[in-house]
Amino acid sequence: MMQILVGLTIIAALLPFMQDLPMWLGLLPVSGFYGGHGSAGIIGASFGSEGITDAMGIAMTYATIGMFAAVIGGMFLINYGASKGWTSHKVDQAEIDKLTHSSGLIEKGNRPSMASAVCSPSALDPFAFQFMIVGVIIAISYITRIGLIAIIPFWKRIPLYTMCLLMGAIIGPLLGKTKWGQYIDRPSMKRISGLALEYMIVVAVATIRISVLKAYFIPIVVSTVILGGLTAFFSVYLSKKWYGEHWFEVAMGIYGQCTGTLATGLLLIKVLDPDGDTMTSESISGSSTLGSFYQLPNTTMGPMLFLSSPLLYVGGVSAALVVFALAGILFFRVKGKAEPA
Numbered sequence: 001m002m003q004i005l006v007g008l009t010i011i012a013a014l015l016p017f018m019q020d021l022p023m024w025l026g027l028l029p030v031s032g033f034y035g036g037h038g039s040a041g042i043i044g045a046s047f048g049s050e051g052i053t054d055a056m057g058i059a060m061t062y063a064t065i066g067m068f069a070a071v072i073g074g075m076f077l078i079n080y081g082a083s084k085g086w087t088s089h090k091v092d093q094a095e096i097d098k099l100t101h102s103s104g105l106i107e108k109g110n111r112p113s114m115a116s117a118v119c120s121p122s123a124l125d126p127f128a129f130q131f132m133i134v135g136v137i138i139a140i141s142y143i144t145r146i147g148l149i150a151i152i153p154f155w156k157r158i159p160l161y162t163m164c165l166l167m168g169a170i171i172g173p174l175l176g177k178t179k180w181g182q183y184i185d186r187p188s189m190k191r192i193s194g195l196a197l198e199y200m201i202v203v204a205v206a207t208i209r210i211s212v213l214k215a216y217f218i219p220i221v222v223s224t225v226i227l228g229g230l231t232a233f234f235s236v237y238l239s240k241k242w243y244g245e246h247w248f249e250v251a252m253g254i255y256g257q258c259t260g261t262l263a264t265g266l267l268l269i270k271v272l273d274p275d276g277d278t279m280t281s282e283s284i285s286g287s288s289t290l291g292s293f294y295q296l297p298n299t300t301m302g303p304m305l306f307l308s309s310p311l312l313y314v315g316g317v318s319a320a321l322v323v324f325a326l327a328g329i330l331f332f333r334v335k336g337k338a339e340p341a
């Protein structure tokens with residue numbers, strides 16, 4: 001919520017100097033920072049359904065910047081925290097190098113299995129079987145969307161990408177309650193999702209017009225610096241005030257999650273807690289799950305609500321920020337703890 005409000009404020013502050021700057025640009029940093037390329041793709045598609053085609057490329061740019069900020073900035077904060085004595089364990093530089101995989105390649109002996117076969121290759125390739133499940137979800141989503149558009153024309157503004165997310169969220173749990181749920185191989189689904197995401201990133205980056213990035217270069221740089229700094233500050237400051245034991249591990253998990261993805265947050269935690277001695281990973285994973293309840297509606301419906309009623313949208317986000325802040329102050333403040341340095 002902070003990233004949304006500050007992002008919009010930055011654009012408003014730049015308007016006197018860049019009069020052609022669109023206000024919707026202020027919503028794009030959060031799509032890249034909080035959720036990574038996946039969220040950037042959702043909000044980019046949502047703006048695209050409103051005829052704003054440049055949003056996808058800019059959102060992907062923010063997401064790419066966010067991943068660098070999560071890993072590089074996270075490692076800087078970890079080293080700074082270690083020098084201040086905030087970490088529960090001694091930070092091992094060798095462990096950092098091993099976990100971050102600077103080359104991108106994993107050595108023999110540490111390579112994880114990609115998936116498990118749930119059917120015989122003689123009948124159907126196991127990976128093709130999982131692709132078939134994805135294809136069925138997409139087909140159901142497409143047919144449902146067409147039917148809804150015939151009844152409620154408003155659904156034309158809901159992209160197929162978003163419809164697939166909604167149907168997947170409905171069908172997945174329902175299948176999990178039947179005997180057929182055992183045939184969905186989660187690791188395979190992750191690899192299919194990852195493959196699709198990589199293609200989406202490449203297509204989005206390849207179609208970015210240099211003139212667009214040039215026109216919005218200053219807002220992108222300013223918002224990146226300010227939001228990156230504020231995200232780091234609040235992650236550390238509020239974790240120390242509210243969390244208590246192992247607060248710095250929590251802070252790094254939150255920072256990694258709010259500039260990249262849950263995976264980058266867990267990566268930073270792994271550096272600080274390599275043996276899983278704390279409950280930090282579980283805490284951050286739980287917060288990510290809870291956060292999705294307001295993240296997905298915001299990224300899917302937010303652009304349309306903002307474009308149709310900016311004051312209502314900003315008011316709702318502001319109210320949510322106040323509620324969350326008050327909840328932290330009233331219920332989670334660690335009493336007797338020294339103020340953060």
